[in-house]
Amino acid sequence: MTDQNGAVSVEQIVEKVWLSIAERRLRPGVQLKEEQMAAIFNVSRARIRQALATLQRDGLVMIIPNRGAFVSKPSVEEARDVFFVRRTVERCVVERLCKGISKADTKRLREHVAKERIANADDITTDIIKLSGGFHLLLAETTGSDFLFATMRDLIARSSLITAVYRNTNRFNCGPDEHAEIVEAIVTNDVDKATRLMAHHLEHVESELDLTEIRDLSHDLRAALA
Amino acid sequence: MTDQNGAVSVEQIVEKVWLSIAERRLRPGVQLKEEQMAAIFNVSRARIRQALATLQRDGLVMIIPNRGAFVSKPSVEEARDVFFVRRTVERCVVERLCKGISKADTKRLREHVAKERIANADDITTDIIKLSGGFHLLLAETTGSDFLFATMRDLIARSSLITAVYRNTNRFNCGPDEHAEIVEAIVTNDVDKATRLMAHHLEHVESELDLTEIRDLSHDLRAALA
DNA sequence: TCATTCCATATTGTTGACAATTCTGCAATC
DNA sequence: GATTGCAGAATTGTCAACAATATGGAATGA
Structure with a gap:
């Protein structure tokens, strides 16, 4: 600290x-x-x-x-926006990575997923949140594109907020299993499979949100009426 | 001021x-x-x-x-990155706008292009730079997506820098004619044409850059050697 | 002559105090 | 009873002085 x-x-x-x-x-x-x-x-x-x-x-x-x-x-529209952009940007990320990935990067990705498994097994909420967002960030970083990384940084930060506001279930199902599958598809250079898995994964995450109503978790009248 | x-x-x-x-x-x-x-x-x-x-x-x-x-x-790689992301993000923007655009928005877009024509005719560099970036920004804003707008804001700012460093020609060919064509394709809801024109436009802009060598416009020895 | 050390200078980082603005509670008024 | 006006409190905005750090050049020694 x-x-x-x-x-x-x-x-x-x-x-x-x-x-x-x-x-x-x-x-x-x-x-x-x-x-x-x-x-x-x-x-x-x-x-x-x-x-x-x-x-x-x-x-x-x-x-x-x-x-x-x-x-x-964040409004419902903003929430949908973020996931809309994530679908396209993360598709770019995966496509890039499937063009070839170094041994060292493969190792880093697998190690990250391993950490996620541990955090999930031990049920440490703080770590689970940090690591599950960190996975997507690590993918972007691995592309070597500073701009893709910066964009994903923004997207992940906003996604965290959206998840906090609109999450329905108590569990975080943006879990390590789907992440692991994506990593393995990438290391085998299977573009179709990797992009399909990523798309499915993002749909999965979004599906666990309740984006039908405006959630107002605060009691600030001014903001509610603005 | x-x-x-x-x-x-x-x-x-x-x-x-x-x-x-x-x-x-x-x-x-x-x-x-x-x-x-x-x-x-x-x-x-x-x-x-x-x-x-x-x-x-x-x-x-x-x-x-x-x-x-x-x-x-910006390095050559960063420059290519920015245009790479622009191609995908601006495609999203155009696709969204082709789903339907209000009379008021149509008017705003056409007025913007008109301003660009005037700036070009009068050859006022400051206005040309501001307005040509502003066009792409206006498109993003018109989608109504805060996040798309924020992302494009970033992209346009970086594009300005890249253009300043790597531009070959003296003229700015990110001109009003191509912009006008894109607007008209959008107002007729012609998705194929609009996305094709946007892709072509971005290729055009990028083609006028010399992204083969590292340009060092500065005279700062330390920075040059870093 | 070249590399190294040291010090004066220039530049950034941080802090606490002060100014400007906004909020809140209360009383006066309609 | 509801609304408006006002004063005090709380909060943000700004600034100028001080501390910490990096830079560049002179002095020193091999």
Whole structure:
């Protein structure tokens, strides 16, 4: 949590908030007050502001001038959008990877899936959330394309928020088994199978969301009427 | 340039730098010193830092801790990546728009193309650059998808930088004629034609870049050797 | 002559205080 | 009883000074 100097870095603050949102401990609409957060993390407000700006970039919080930062409240349309774009972008990712993947990358992917299995077996929610998003991020990183990676970073962050808001079931079925299948299809350069599995996987994840109604987990009247 | 109080907003600083990069007046590798910029815009360093953070998010500058902010130097691979992703994302955009577009949106698109024609006729470089990127951005905005819009915003910003670095010709052939054709294909709901025209248009833009060699427009020895 | 060390300078990073804005509770008014 | 106006409190926005770090060149020694 702290580095050599006992201070918390911006990245650590961002990750902490990100996880709190993904774990539903921070609900959409809640205001993230700077001074309050500065006290919690024991850093100056400037660093908190920097973290909030990053979280805004990632679409997790919404900053209103002179009002403050609030946990984002994605609409059903936005949720569908994110999955729509994910389908196309992740298809690109898989197609690229099927053109050939190094031994080292294969190893990294398999090891990641192994970690996911362990987290699932031990039922450690924090790890499950981090690793299941991390898998898709790792795929993008493996393509070697900085831009694909950056795009997926955005998509995964927003997906976490959407999952937190609209998830129906309590279990995370974006599980290691489907991930493992995708990896194996990629290492055998089977483009058709890999893209089909990825498409199916994303449909599966989306199907576990209830995207029929607007969920309002907050009690902020102002936001509800805006 | 200035608001009521005579101060320059963060957004204005970002746009100014963005344009300077697109117009090749700020070259890749050049360091953007905070104090220097604060003096130029007559604001405090804090505001400059905020603007630099935004520019980093857009991929236009690279911030190295304890070293400073430098105008990004996209590699040939990164350049190809951006156009690769643009082809898929803009295809999505066009497909969506072909499903139906309102009268008001049609009007906005046609008016935008008209503005582009005027800028081209009058040969106002600043307007040409802003409007030709703005066209693609307007298409994304018209889909109504916040995420598609945000993604295109990123892509256009990076494309501007890439064009500035790797452009061969002096003329901007991302001209209004091809844009006009795309708009007309969209308003007639001709998906095949619209996607074909968009693909061709992007190929055209990319073809005017020289993506065979690493261009180093800067004179910063350290950066050149890094 | 070349490599290395050290110090002065320049630049970024951080902090706490102050200014501007917004929110909240209460009282006065219709 | 509901609404408006106002003052105090809470919160965000801005700034300028200070601390930490990196840079570049001179001095030193092989």
